[in-house]
Amino acid sequence: MKATLVSFCLGLLCCLPTAAHAVPLQPVALFAAPILEGTVNLNTADRTQLMLLPGVGPATADKVLAYRDRRRFTRPAHVMRVKGIGKKTYAKLRRYLTVDGDTTLHTVSPAP
Numbered sequence: 001m002k003a004t005l006v007s008f009c010l011g012l013l014c015c016l017p018t019a020a021h022a023v024p025l026q027p028v029a030l031f032a033a034p035i036l037e038g039t040v041n042l043n044t045a046d047r048t049q050l051m052l053l054p055g056v057g058p059a060t061a062d063k064v065l066a067y068r069d070r071r072r073f074t075r076p077a078h079v080m081r082v083k084g085i086g087k088k089t090y091a092k093l094r095r096y097l098t099v100d101g102d103t104t105l106h107t108v109s110p111a112p
Contacts (some may be wrong), residue, residue: 038104039096042073045103052105054092060084073099 040049042064050061060082067073067082076097080090096105 034107035110036096036105037108038106039098039101040105041098041101041103042076042079043068043099049103049105052107053096055089056093075099 036052036054040053047058047061047065050056050064051058056064063082063084064079073079076094076099077090078099079085079093079097080087085093
């Protein structure tokens with residue numbers, strides 16, 4: 001029985017393609033992040049605009065608004081004073097944040 005099983009397994013190995021014949025696997029993005037352009041003014045953006053930011057959901061947007069009701073943001077880095085936004089999250093958000101001007105953040109459709 002052992003000999004038959006070993007023979008069978010070796011036979012299967014012979015049928016497998018070698019590395020030279022193998023097709024290289026391509027990474028597939030199942031959930032691609034939206035492409036964003038523009039900035040969000042932390043002092044004037046509404047809840048919906050804040051939720052466009054990567055990693056910011058309804059709860060975090062509400063915390064930003066609550067913080068802003070008490071105190072104005074004077075620098076984008078001050079968003080780290082909001083509970084739930086640390087250095088890693090700020091690193092993802094930094095390029096989209098401002099404290100002056102209009103909120104212009106919007107999603108962009110990828111080119112075909």
